Amino acid sequence: MNKTPLNIGLFGLGVVGSGLVQVLETAGLPNTNIKKICVRTPGKPRPVAPEKLTLNPMEILDDPNINVVVETISHAENAFQLVSEAMRRGKHVITANKKMVADNLHELIELQQLTGSTLLYESAACAAIPIVRTLESHFAAEPLKRISGIFNGTSNYILSRMNGQKLDFQEALSQAQALGFAEQDPSSDIDGDDAKYKLILLAAHSHGIIVRPEAVLNFGIRHIRRSDIEFAGKHNCRIKLLPVCKRIERNKLMMFVMPAMVSESHALFDVEEEFNGIELETGYSGTQFYRGRGAGSQPTGSAILSDLLALQNGYRYRYLKHNQNGSTVLDAEQPLRVYLRAPHGFPLKQLAFVHIEQKGETPDGSYVIGVTNLNTLRLNAGLLTGNGIFAMRYDF
Numbered sequence: 001m002n003k004t005p006l007n008i009g010l011f012g013l014g015v016v017g018s019g020l021v022q023v024l025e026t027a028g029l030p031n032t033n034i035k036k037i038c039v040r041t042p043g044k045p046r047p048v049a050p051e052k053l054t055l056n057p058m059e060i061l062d063d064p065n066i067n068v069v070v071e072t073i074s075h076a077e078n079a080f081q082l083v084s085e086a087m088r089r090g091k092h093v094i095t096a097n098k099k100m101v102a103d104n105l106h107e108l109i110e111l112q113q114l115t116g117s118t119l120l121y122e123s124a125a126c127a128a129i130p131i132v133r134t135l136e137s138h139f140a141a142e143p144l145k146r147i148s149g150i151f152n153g154t155s156n157y158i159l160s161r162m163n164g165q166k167l168d169f170q171e172a173l174s175q176a177q178a179l180g181f182a183e184q185d186p187s188s189d190i191d192g193d194d195a196k197y198k199l200i201l202l203a204a205h206s207h208g209i210i211v212r213p214e215a216v217l218n219f220g221i222r223h224i225r226r227s228d229i230e231f232a233g234k235h236n237c238r239i240k241l242l243p244v245c246k247r248i249e250r251n252k253l254m255m256f257v258m259p260a261m262v263s264e265s266h267a268l269f270d271v272e273e274e275f276n277g278i279e280l281e282t283g284y285s286g287t288q289f290y291r292g293r294g295a296g297s298q299p300t301g302s303a304i305l306s307d308l309l310a311l312q313n314g315y316r317y318r319y320l321k322h323n324q325n326g327s328t329v330l331d332a333e334q335p336l337r338v339y340l341r342a343p344h345g346f347p348l349k350q351l352a353f354v355h356i357e358q359k360g361e362t363p364d365g366s367y368v369i370g371v372t373n374l375n376t377l378r379l380n381a382g383l384l385t386g387n388g389i390f391a392m393r394y395d396f
């Protein structure tokens with residue numbers, strides 16, 4: 001697609017969709033026009049001309065003049081149906097939906113090969129930080145060791161407020177909800193699912209692995225207490241929710257999402273409030289760090305704007321590392337140092353620590369620090385994400 005006019009069919013006009021409308025109005029991308037916008041609820045006041053709106057997705061899918069679908073709806077299964085149908089009809093697709101991409105990455109790559117349509121999703125992983133294209137283009141040939149960081153602004157905001165303002169978890173969450181940083185149901189953010197979806201997208205480009213979400217362990221911050229924050233503070237650390245994809249051997253990776261203690265010498269220590277930060281340990285160029293807005297109406301709209309321009313210039317993802325390293329697998333047996341705080345009397349031995357290094361008491365229960373591995377954590381995940389129990393990495 002060489003400088004072809006982009007006639008856009010937009011699905012969704014919420015936080016992200018209306019952000020795109022605003023940035024397109026002010027940036028004025030040549031040869032680009034939003035032809036139709038499909039929403040779900042009739043009668044809502046909308047910041048666009050009524051004749052642009054429809055409740056019928058077929059008005060976009062059936063329109064041969066619409067050559068690009070931008071998908072910004074909140075429901076992953078519906079989004080997949082719309083996106084895959086659009087691609088089968090020869091339309092290019094830009095999506096912000098990390099869950100939809102992470103749940104269906106294999107199928108979406110196959111659809112791109114089958115149909116020749118392009119799929120871009122820069123806005124789905126840390127929004128305004130241009131990380132997907134950096135990995136896909138700049139680091140396409142360089143072997144990367146590790147990608148990690150703060151991929152979820154909601155949980156980072158909560159942790160920052162618990163640390164800085166000494167709020168308890170519930171107070172910090174209510175504040176995040178009042179400011180629009182957290183949804184009424186914040187589960188995906190605070191349980192680490194949102195960060196995991198982004199990790200899955202990024203790992204496909206950084207390490208060439210394509211994994212299903214259920215294969216990656218995610219522990220969140222739902223049961224964190226002030227005593228955990230204070231414990232970290234005594235070691236000059238802050239707790240951050242960190243997704244990690246790390247190369248162990250040539251074809252073996254470790255991948256998980258867990259809270260972790262981050263020391264003050266580390267770049268992620270000062271990534272506070274709703275900001276995101278990404279750390280990349282590369283093969284030849286040392287460690288790099290990216291910081292920016294990982295959510296919000298205009299920052300996310302800006303990432304979609306950039307994808308539109310890339311599409312207009314004929315850009316598409318080549319998944320070079322996946323095509324070269326298709327045999328890469330996950331290794332869940334590597335040792336991991338973990339802090340576990342649980343109510344007094346909790347059967348800590350069930351966690352099967354290989355080695356316990358420290359035991360102690362906090363106002364919220366007893367803790368142990370010891371060595372375990374991802375397999376053991378996964379086997380005990382039901383227990384370890386239960387009420388009153390908090391687990392985090394302890395290898396700062």
Ligand SMILES: NC(=O)c1ccc[n+]([C@@H]2O[C@H](COP(=O)([O-])OP(=O)(O)OC[C@H]3O[C@@H](n4cnc5c(N)ncnc54)[C@H](OP(=O)(O)O)[C@@H]3O)[C@@H](O)[C@H]2O)c1
Pocket residue numbers: 011012013014015016017038039040041042044072073074075078096097098099123124127294295296297300
């Ligand atoms: N919010 C962010 O900062 C951010 C950042 C990066 C990525 N994302 C991702 O972007 C997507 C959208 O997020 P958002 O915050 O913009 O959500 P949102 O504010 O809830 O807006 C969702 C929009 O989608 C419409 N919609 C829902 N189901 C639909 C369907 N089946 N057909 C047509 N329209 C439908 C809704 O219509 P009504 O207006 O009629 O309800 C609404 O306009 C999500 O996948 C999210 O994970 C969000």
